[in-house]
Every structure is written in C-alpha cells, then in structure tokens.
Amino acid sequence: MTKRIFRTILATSFVVLLVGIAVIIGILYPYFGGQLEKELENEASYLSLSVEKDGVAALEQLPHSSSTRITLIASDGAVLYDSQADAAQMENHADREEIRDAMENGSGKAWRQSDTLDEQNIYYALRLSNGNVLRISSAQRSVVSLVLGVLQPLLWVALLLIILAAVFASRASKKIVAPLNSLDLENPEKNDIYDEVAPLLTKIDRQQKTIRQQLAEAKHRQEEFSLITSHMSEGLLVLDSRMDLLSYNESALRLLGVSEEKSSYVGKNILVLNRNEAFREVIESSLAGHHSETLLSLNDLSCQIIANPVLTDGTVAGAVLLLVDVTEKTQREAIRREFTANVSHELKTPLTSISGFAELLQNGIAKPEDTKKFAGRIFDEAQRLITLVSDIIKISQIDEGHLPYTAENVDLRSLISGVLDRLRPAAERADISLSLREGNASLETVAPILEEILYNLVDNAIKYNKKGGKVAVSVEKDGRQTRIRVQDTGIGIPPAQQQRIFERFYRVDKSHSKEIGGTGLGLSIVKHGAAYLGAQILVESTPGEGSTFTLVWDSTC
Incomplete structure (x- = not known):
C-alpha cells in the first residue's frame, strides 16, 4: 500500500x-x-x-x-x-x-x-x-x-522537482500508511484514525463479533459432539469423499483393534486403521452413494459396520460409519444354536428309549416277565426327561432373572448340612464320606439358588469321585470375604478342560457320564446361579487327585 x-x-x-x-x-x-x-x-x-x-x-x-x-x-x-x-x-x-x-x-x-x-x-x-x-x-x-x-534548463528543473516530489511522496506515503499499520484489529472501535476509515472499522468490528460468536457456537457444538461420541460404546467414523478421516471416537479405534497413539488420525486415509477387504468394500460402497452393512471379525470381536453416504446437492461429500460391537450377540446366537442342538440330542435319547420300549409293550412283543423291566426303563427315562427339563427351566429362569425369590439372611452351615443330608444316601451307595468342616457364617442371599448350587457341586463331587473317596465342605469368613469350599478326592479335571466345564451339556468324560447319569447342566446352573448371587466361582483341580470348587463373596463388590 x-x-x-x-x-x-x-x-x-x-x-x-x-x-x-x-x-x-x-x-x-x-x-x-x-x-x-x-x-x-x-x-x-x-x-x-x-x-x-x-x-x-x-x-x-x-x-x-x-x-x-x-x-x-x-x-x-x-x-x-x-x-x-x-x-x-x-x-x-x-x-x-x-x-x-x-x-x-x-x-x-x-x-x-x-x-x-x-x-x-x-x-x-x-x-x-x-x-x-x-x-x-x-x-x-x-x-x-x-x-x-529552454529544454536543457527545463529538464534540470523538472528532474530536481521530481526528486523533491519523490522525497516528499515517500514521507507522505509512510505517514499516511503508519496509522493504518498500527491499527488494533482485535479492538477496531478503539482506534483513533481517519474519519474515512471509521465505517470500515465499524464493519470489521461487527464481522469480528459475528465470527467470534459463530466460532464459539461451533466450538460448543464440537465439544458436545466430542463429549457424546467419546462416551459412546459404538464406534463412529466420519470421512470425506477421498476416504480421509474427518472425525472419529476412541470406541472406533478400540473396535478396529487400533492402538491409540498420541498423534491424531484426522486427515489420514481411513484404511490406515484397517485394510480388511470387507471393511474397504463397505466404505467404497457408501462413497458410491449406497447404504451398506457388513460383519467384521477382528481378533475376538465381532463388529457390525453400518455405512451411509453423506449427500450435498445430490453429490456424495463423504460417509458416516457406525461400528457396533455384536460380539456378545454373536456369542449368544452361537450358544443358542449349540444349546438347541444339545437339548435336541439330550431329549432324543430318552425319548427314543421310551418310544422303543412302549412300542414293544404295545405290540405284545415283550415277554410277560420283561414287562416290569421295560416299564422300569420307561420310568427311568421319563425321570431323566423331567430332570433335564427342570434343569433347563432353572437355567432359563436364572438367565432371565425371573426367579420368584427374595434375598434373606441365611445361616450357611445349616443350609450346607441340609444339602449333605439329602445326598448322604447317594454318597453311602458310592462309598463316599461327606463332611462339614468347622466354620460358621451367615450371608444375605437367595437360599433356594444357593442350595441348588451347593447340591450340584456336592452331587458332582460324589459322582466323579473314587470308591472310598471323600467330599469335604467348609465355610470361611475372612474380613470382607465369605467363602464356601467343596473339595473332593475324585478323578480331577485336566487343565485344558477346566474353562469349559461350565458350558451347557459339556462333559469331561462322556463314557463315565453315561454310567452315572446326569444332564450335563449341573455346572452351568452353578455358574449362572453364582453370577445371579454376585459370587465368583473358582476351580482348582489336579487329575487323579481331586478338585476344589470355591464360591467367593466380596462385600466390596
């Protein structure tokens, strides 16, 4: 200027x-x-x-x-x-x-x-x-x-005048511009300058106020957006038409298995987060203007990706990706399918037996002296069905939390004694000794569920024990913790299978299970019942030496 x-x-x-x-x-x-x-x-x-x-x-x-x-x-x-x-x-x-x-x-x-x-x-x-x-x-x-x-003298005079004009013009221009260069544009109204510039400064002041207000609103909206997205369990990714990230939240990085770094991923290509082909295809489809979904398996997670294009005047300006952790849903579906298959299998065996014996009796093929034996087999299989259905109902009730019980103060020693008395005949038939060690405590809990848990633990300890073995139950209260321990001297559980014993219908030794009976739901009932009561179930087992199951209540939980 x-x-x-x-x-x-x-x-x-x-x-x-x-x-x-x-x-x-x-x-x-x-x-x-x-x-x-x-x-x-x-x-x-x-x-x-x-x-x-x-x-x-x-x-x-x-x-x-x-x-x-x-x-x-x-x-x-x-x-x-x-x-x-x-x-x-x-x-x-x-x-x-x-x-x-x-x-x-x-x-x-x-x-x-x-x-x-x-x-x-x-x-x-x-x-x-x-x-x-x-x-x-x-x-x-x-x-x-x-x-x-007079050209020569005239030229000299003109040159002198031009030099003088240049000097004065330089000084004048600097003097004119100096107040403009010293303008405080942060506070336009406080400047004392040429009257001709006052309207411009007033307009700048109004524009600055408008810009500051708009920036404050934008920052507030951005903070709200960041606050909302940062607390979302779902992942959110926003990208432009060139597949460059505009925004994301921590959940998106977690679901994609990306380790959080100090540097931001904003402005980088979204494929730096994951180069899975299915992930790339769903992004390309959304940028082509189509709604698309896919299920992505990442390590131990199952992630559903929902991608929608962002349109501006009919043109795709970018895309928004929502990542939902459906691992639990997928696992539940897998468990449901497995449970259905197992239930079908477990129901089919006794029903086949009942149908076969009934058909023999109906057609008169069975000998008169075998009729009583066949009727007994039908009764045993029916009882097995009733027990199986009863266990399934118990697990379903615990899962859904629809139990008609209320918590009460329970004397644990008295409750355990009752369980041992119920199982003592079975223990005597198997030549197993039952004992309740010293210790006493009370606990605010649901007595029927705890009784069912202990019954299954002691029943298993008897069934999978050795002839002449022992089963000992103890109660301990140590500060904030209450523990009930069921210890046996049985066949034990291999380490590789200790994490699976709580699965429904899972049996460590299927051949032995056929001999002793059972539905394969006992420990599953124990696991779900313990979770319902707010207790932890711990397992310690050595093959050939025995197993110890411990229920632990922590008052800080």
Whole structure:
C-alpha cells in the first residue's frame, strides 16, 4: 500500500509539473505577443510623425535593427522602402492583410508563420495622411522553438522537482500508511484514525463479533459432539469423499483393534486403521452413494459396520460409519444354536428309549416277565426327561432373572448340612464320606439358588469321585470375604478342560457320564446361579487327585 501511494503521489506531482509548465507557457506566450503588438503600435506612431515630415529620408537615417523591420508602402501597394530588403525588388503589397486593413480602417495587424517555421512574424500597419502605409514587423519565436530553447534548463528543473516530489511522496506515503499499520484489529472501535476509515472499522468490528460468536457456537457444538461420541460404546467414523478421516471416537479405534497413539488420525486415509477387504468394500460402497452393512471379525470381536453416504446437492461429500460391537450377540446366537442342538440330542435319547420300549409293550412283543423291566426303563427315562427339563427351566429362569425369590439372611452351615443330608444316601451307595468342616457364617442371599448350587457341586463331587473317596465342605469368613469350599478326592479335571466345564451339556468324560447319569447342566446352573448371587466361582483341580470348587463373596463388590 505504501508503494502504491508513493507511485500515485509521484505520478500526480509529475502530471502537475507538466500541466503547470504548459499553463505558464500558454499564459505568458500570448501575453508577450500582446506586449510586442503594443510596442509595434507605439513605434509606428512615433515613426509616422517623422515620415509625415521628412518622408523616406527619415527612415533611411534610422539605425538598422535585426529584430524590427520597417516598410513603407505606397497607396497602390508598391514598396517605397524596406529596412531589410531592396524595395525595388519587392513585390506589390496591396493584397497583404494588414495593408488592406490599414487602407480601409487606418491601421491593421497580422500574424504570419515564417519560412523557418520556428518563428512567426507580427505585422502592424498604419496609414499616413498622404495615403502611404507605414508597416513595422517583428519576429516572435514559436512555442516549440521557445520550449526547445529552454529544454536543457527545463529538464534540470523538472528532474530536481521530481526528486523533491519523490522525497516528499515517500514521507507522505509512510505517514499516511503508519496509522493504518498500527491499527488494533482485535479492538477496531478503539482506534483513533481517519474519519474515512471509521465505517470500515465499524464493519470489521461487527464481522469480528459475528465470527467470534459463530466460532464459539461451533466450538460448543464440537465439544458436545466430542463429549457424546467419546462416551459412546459404538464406534463412529466420519470421512470425506477421498476416504480421509474427518472425525472419529476412541470406541472406533478400540473396535478396529487400533492402538491409540498420541498423534491424531484426522486427515489420514481411513484404511490406515484397517485394510480388511470387507471393511474397504463397505466404505467404497457408501462413497458410491449406497447404504451398506457388513460383519467384521477382528481378533475376538465381532463388529457390525453400518455405512451411509453423506449427500450435498445430490453429490456424495463423504460417509458416516457406525461400528457396533455384536460380539456378545454373536456369542449368544452361537450358544443358542449349540444349546438347541444339545437339548435336541439330550431329549432324543430318552425319548427314543421310551418310544422303543412302549412300542414293544404295545405290540405284545415283550415277554410277560420283561414287562416290569421295560416299564422300569420307561420310568427311568421319563425321570431323566423331567430332570433335564427342570434343569433347563432353572437355567432359563436364572438367565432371565425371573426367579420368584427374595434375598434373606441365611445361616450357611445349616443350609450346607441340609444339602449333605439329602445326598448322604447317594454318597453311602458310592462309598463316599461327606463332611462339614468347622466354620460358621451367615450371608444375605437367595437360599433356594444357593442350595441348588451347593447340591450340584456336592452331587458332582460324589459322582466323579473314587470308591472310598471323600467330599469335604467348609465355610470361611475372612474380613470382607465369605467363602464356601467343596473339595473332593475324585478323578480331577485336566487343565485344558477346566474353562469349559461350565458350558451347557459339556462333559469331561462322556463314557463315565453315561454310567452315572446326569444332564450335563449341573455346572452351568452353578455358574449362572453364582453370577445371579454376585459370587465368583473358582476351580482348582489336579487329575487323579481331586478338585476344589470355591464360591467367593466380596462385600466390596
């Protein structure tokens, strides 16, 4: 801006200089021409007196002058005398403008360009009393000739003036711009500057207030968005049409298995998060303008990806991806399918037996002495079905939390004694000794569920024990923890299978299970029941030496 003002001032000064010189010449040139005319008139008046008295002799006695030419012309136009030429050789002047005017009006004047074009002649003619005409002329230099004559000094003067103009223009431009450079645009209204700039500063102040308000609103919305998305369990990814990330939340990184880094992924290609083909295809489909979904398996997670295009004036500007952790849902579905298959298998076996024995009895194929035995087998299989259905109902009730029980203060020693008394006949048949070790405690819990858990644990300890083995139950209360431990000296559980024993219908030794019976749901009931009561179930087992199951309640939980 300073340079522009400097150039403008300098150019203006130069133009003013040229215009000034032209105006001065335009004013002075006609002025000096008029002065010359007056001088010629005065000179003609003075000479006319001498010529009237002495004639041509008066003119011949005058000293010769190179600047003034005197001519005496007769009334018929013949030249009688000329100060610079031979009168006899000169042509008739009757047709000259100034001569005609003088003949008719008494005086006349005329301006004519000289042959050299760098001068013009001024003529003044005065009619004498005898009819002759006295003419005096003088040459005046033309404007071009005059300018060329003073060109060198004029150039020096112009150069000096231009230098002075440049100096003053530089100072003036800096002085003009200095207040503008010192403007406080953060507080436009506090500036004391040119009145012409005040409307601009007022407009800037209004715009700044609007911008600050809009930035504050945008920041507030961004903070709200970040707060909402950061607490979402679902992952959120926002990308532009070039697949560059615009926004994301921590859940998205977690679900995609990306380790969080200090550097931001904003502005980077979304494929740096995951290069899975299914992931890439769902992104490309959404950027093509289509809604798309896919299920992505990442390590131990199952992630459902829902992608929708973002349209602006009918053009795809980007896409929004929602990532939902459906691992539990997938696992539940897998468990449901497995459970259904297992239940079908477990129900099919006793039903087949019942159907087969019933068909033998119905068709009279069975011998009379076998009828009682077949009826007993039908009864046993029916009881097995009832037990299986009962266990399934118990697990379903625990899973859904639809148990018609309320928590109460339970004397654990008394409850365990009751369980052992119920199982003592079965233990005696298997030659297993049951014992309740020293210890006593009470617990706020649901007695029927805890009784069912302990019954299954002790029942398993008897079934999977050795002949002459032992089963010991103990109660401990240590500070904030309450523990019930069921310990046996049975066959034990291999380490590789200890994590699976709580699965529904899972059996460590299927051949042994057929001998001892059971539905395969006992430990599953234990696991779900413990979770319902807020207890942990711990397993310690050594093959060939026995197993220990411990229920732990922590009052801090």
